[in-house]
Amino acid sequence: MAMTVHVDIVSAEAEIYSGLAELVLAPASEGEVGILPRHAPFLSQLKPGTVHLKLSGDHEESFYVSGGMLEVQPHVVTILADTAVRAHDIDEAAAVEAKTRAEKLLSDSNAAFDYTRAQVELAEAMAQLQTLQRFRSKIRK
Amino acid sequence: MASGKEIRTKIASIKSTQKITRAMEMVAASKMRRAQDRMRKSRPYANKIRKVIGHLAHAHPEYRHTYMIPRDNVKRVGVIIVSSDRGLCGGLNSNLFKATLNKMKEWRNQNIDIQLCTIGNKASAFFKRFGGNITAQAAQLGDTPQLEDLIGTVKVMLDDYQAGKIDQLFVIYNHFINTMSQAPQVQQLLPIQAEELDDKLKHHWDYLYEPEAQTVLDGLLMRYVESLVYQAVVENLACEQAARMVAMKSASDNAGDIIGDLQLAYNKARQASITQELSEIVAGAAAV
Numbered sequence: 001m002a003m004t005v006h007v008d009i010v011s012a013e014a015e016i017y018s019g020l021a022e023l024v025l026a027p028a029s030e031g032e033v034g035i036l037p038r039h040a041p042f043l044s045q046l047k048p049g050t051v052h053l054k055l056s057g058d059h060e061e062s063f064y065v066s067g068g069m070l071e072v073q074p075h076v077v078t079i080l081a082d083t084a085v086r087a088h089d090i091d092e093a094a095a096v097e098a099k100t101r102a103e104k105l106l107s108d109s110n111a112a113f114d115y116t117r118a119q120v121e122l123a124e125a126m127a128q129l130q131t132l133q134r135f136r137s138k139i140r141k
Numbered sequence: 142m143a144s145g146k147e148i149r150t151k152i153a154s155i156k157s158t159q160k161i162t163r164a165m166e167m168v169a170a171s172k173m174r175r176a177q178d179r180m181r182k183s184r185p186y187a188n189k190i191r192k193v194i195g196h197l198a199h200a201h202p203e204y205r206h207t208y209m210i211p212r213d214n215v216k217r218v219g220v221i222i223v224s225s226d227r228g229l230c231g232g233l234n235s236n237l238f239k240a241t242l243n244k245m246k247e248w249r250n251q252n253i254d255i256q257l258c259t260i261g262n263k264a265s266a267f268f269k270r271f272g273g274n275i276t277a278q279a280a281q282l283g284d285t286p287q288l289e290d291l292i293g294t295v296k297v298m299l300d301d302y303q304a305g306k307i308d309q310l311f312v313i314y315n316h317f318i319n320t321m322s323q324a325p326q327v328q329q330l331l332p333i334q335a336e337e338l339d340d341k342l343k344h345h346w347d348y349l350y351e352p353e354a355q356t357v358l359d360g361l362l363m364r365y366v367e368s369l370v371y372q373a374v375v376e377n378l379a380c381e382q383a384a385r386m387v388a389m390k391s392a393s394d395n396a397g398d399i400i401g402d403l404q405l406a407y408n409k410a411r412q413a414s415i416t417q418e419l420s421e422i423v424a425g426a427a428a429v
Contacts, residue, residue, distance in 0.1 A: 011186060012183055041196075041200070041348045041349065042348060043351075044350070045352070045360050069357075069361050082364075094294075095277075097293050098296075102258075105278050
């Protein structure tokens with residue numbers, strides 16, 4: 001029987017595959033790599049592409065990954081697949097956006113702040129109404 | 142005593158409130174199940190990446206990443222606070238903020254500056270009012286938070302860490318214990334604390350990197366921090382739904398109690414008025 005290596009393919013939002021394989025083909029950033037059991041420790045980024053697994057008994061499995069990381073230990077191969085499209089400038093844009101949101105939050109006085117103040121005012125008005133009602137019912141008696 | 146009609150309108154209004162709270166309870170229950178599912182599904186990734194980081198910490202790379210080196214002199218910390226977007230979930234958010242304020246007080250006493258990053262409307266509103274240095278914010282993640290929504294927020298903090306503006310990074314969120322109990326939890330993200338490993342890997346070794354160590358480690362560690370924050374968000378969502386379900390259940394129960402009391406008062410008032418009417422009729426007949 002051929003040697004096998006344990007393969008785990010996971011993404012942040014779900015577990016995709018976990019099992020034994022005889023050969024793993026993955027789209028590493030510098031080109032396709034083939035990993036056999038007892039490969040030396042190896043760490044690489046993945047490009048978008050297909051991961052092929054050769055399972056025992058001539059079975060094959062393929063998974064599409066949109067990038068991620070590949071870790072190889074002699075008996076374990078771990079593929080951390082990305083769920084989001086990653087690129088330096090996209091990340092940068094997202095960071096800028098998060099910052100502007102925070103700035104807007106701090107400068108914008110009629111967004112969330114007014115909401116909480118309105119809640120307080122509403123509570124006050126309710127309390128006043130209640131006292132008024134109690135007062136009225138007392139007078140009626 | 143209030144008249145019959147008044148009590149009847151009160152009962153009707155409480156009944157309609159009860160209908161709303163009961164509906165919210167059921168919605169929260171079904172959302173909670175889905176949120177718990179999502180929490181479970183995101184766990185393998187977090188476990189795997191933690192394992193890889195553990196290996197990495199015990200390898201002897203030619204390049205040590207800044208995220209992995211503890212700094213001796215901590216002058217400023219970054220805190221990512223994960224809260225819910227909406228209220229009506231019991232004391233979930235206020236407990237979280239209380240824990241956060243306690244932690245912040247501790248830091249203040251040690252003369253450490255604090256820089257905040259808020260996720261969720263409640264945290265943004267609270268720390269805006271309370272007065273905190275908010276540098277990044279994300280809200281309206283909805284019931285299915287995506288990793289993409291968090292990348293920007295996390296990157297702001299990571300960039301600040303790399304630039305030396307902050308020396309430690311924490312995330313504060315509600316930890317899901319079970320449906321009835323959730324507890325605020327403070328977790329350190331940076332510098333990365335590696336787990337202890339089995340002896341097998343203790344000898345001298347290093348990875349082969351492709352393309353080169355720095356790029357690979359950058360990508361890996363960034364994903365690691367993001368996955369931890371993502372997990373915090375997903376867990377907090379499950380907590381929110383569970384807390385809302387429990388809060389709405391007790392609201393419905395309370396409404397039921399009040400309706401019972403009012404019904405009793407109404408019956409008494411009705412009986413009293415009938416008795417009075419009867420005695421008036423009898424007295425009137427006797428007078429004729």
